[in-house]
Amino acid sequence: MSQYQFDKWVDLYADRASELKSSAVRDLLSVTSRPDVISLAGGLPYTKGLREEKIVAAAKEMMRLEGNAALQYGPSEGHIGLKKLIVDIMAAEGVVVDQGEIIITDGSQQGLDLVAKVFVDPGDTIIVEAPSYVGALNAFSGYQPNFESVPLDRHGIIVEELEKKLKSLAKKGRRAKYLYLVPNFHNPAGVTLSMARRKKILKLAQDYELLIVEDNPYGRLRFEGKPIPSLRAMDENIIYLGTFSKIFSPGVRLGWLIAPTPILEKVIFGKQSANLCTSSFTQRLVEYFFNTNDINKYLDKLVSRYRSRCEIMLKSLEEYFPKEASWTKPQGGFFVWAKLPEFIDTTEMLAEAISKKVAYVPGRAFYADGKGQNFMRLAFCYPEEEEIGEGIKRLAGVVKNQISLYHSVADRLNKKSK
Ligand SMILES: Cc1ncc(COP(=O)(O)O)c(C=O)c1O
Known part of the structure; x- marks a missing residue:
């Protein structure tokens, strides 16, 4: 079916249908799943540590004991x-x-x-x-x-x-x-x-x-x-x-x-x-x-994986990001929240970031009141360690470019008005 089909049912929808939106994060997944893009966007949990044979063994045993109820x-x-x-x-x-x-x-x-x-x-x-x-x-x-x-x-x-x-x-x-x-x-x-x-x-x-x-x-x-x-x-x-x-x-x-x-x-x-x-x-x-299975042992491994990825992200932000930016330092979970100068709109900046093969989620998606234009969410949960440093380095280049662009335009406008 064509993506651009004329919507002849438009008069029938309930008012609430106009409030149903696609999530900015899910929209980004299609772009960020491209292998050449380093995605700091999706908060995808790390599941590769779950051993296939253990899942199969649990499924087999469960089906043997309770197969009918499971279906x-x-x-x-x-x-x-x-x-x-x-x-x-x-x-x-x-x-x-x-x-x-x-x-x-x-x-x-x-x-x-x-x-x-x-x-x-x-x-x-x-x-x-x-x-x-x-x-x-x-x-x-x-x-x-x-x-x-x-x-x-x-x-x-x-x-x-x-x-x-x-x-x-x-x-x-x-x-x-x-x-x-x-x-x-x-x-x-x-x-x-x-x-x-x-x-x-x-x-x-x-x-x-x-x-x-x-x-x-x-x-x-x-x-x-x-x-x-x-x-x-x-x-x-x-x-x-x-x-x-x-x-x-x-x-x-x-x-x-x-x-x-x-x-x-x-x-x-x-x-x-x-x-x-x-x-x-x-x-x-x-x-x-x-x-x-000993789930606590698995969770300990998972947590230490997220810890090291978070450390790498924080270290890379220190190393590469401009002094005008600041960010949170999480004690757990998946996300760092970065604040850029107010003249930067992270929604508009995303296209440039993707052209530099790095993605993040623009801040505005997370505000009910339309604010947050100069924030972005950076997820450290899924990428490999070496990708995080490279991703932050690429993103820092994009942010610095925006800052110098702003200053050169502001300088020119200043000169003109003098
Ligand atoms: C704060 C928060 N709540 C709820 C969810 C939904 O999670 P799920 O439906 O997978 O349990 C997420 C997923 O990212 C989340 O971050």
Whole structure:
């Protein structure tokens, strides 16, 4: 079918269809998968460390024991064996949770969609960080909310700004449906919410009856510093999203959502209407894999891999990037967030970067309020070590070129006006 087919159904679409957007990150994947381009764009987890024969062995054993169930529909809330495993994973993170408080989702992305489906009517307010995970913004946008953005710094969301926002909403008689947060190794900012701020946020949540959605895909991938308890570990009135995508494989499309029972009930109904249930096959496969392999040993290897890649990226940024730029120093996860001078538009700069065979994600994609034009997300999770240094070197050349171009134009304009 032609890509440019005339859309004769345009009068039929629901209003919300105009809010459904493609993610800037997914759009970039087609360009960045070209072998000659070094991609610092996609946050692709490293999966090559998963040994094929071990996956096959787990799949064989699982099929021998439970083959029929694995090929059948399952409960909407998820397979009990996998939920037991999630209870243990959460316990290791200091969260005491019961199987009955968990629903398995198709990745945490489905969790995000279900939360908005259950809570958001058109025009309702959602508070998000600025910047925020683009996939969450896109999932929520489909339900036509009013986004209120609160800035973050290197310690996470700025609590004083959050309080101001809550006060001004209250003054207008408005109550936010929820606050969406990625407290650990933020996507895209790479920063982690400090313990002091976590406590203050929980206090604000109480004072303003604010529901918090805590999205924690990277929490287990800490390569520096001490773990900080999740918000859910400190308060049960929170919606928590987890995923196997970053600790195992995004290909199995398995995540989970933890919520107080009344909320969970609604989410389960939402899930039923969305896709009946998550794959019975992959749920059992992951259950068997985790129960027959030392996953902590694998995770330790994975974390040390991400640590060394992050170190290389930070060292290369120091070495090659101009002094006008600054960037975050993550203690885990996948991303460094770089800030360039305000006169640079990273969306416009991308074409030049790709012509120099390097890619990143422009900052604007991560802002609900259209800001972020001089930021970019740099992912260190996927490229090989030697590619990271070379990629940053190429990108530094592009940034320096933009800076000198700006200064030469500014000089010329100055001379003319004299
Ligand atoms: C913050 C955050 N939330 C959710 C997701 C979705 O992950 P998945 O659906 O693979 O679990 C991602 C993926 O990159 C993410 O970075």
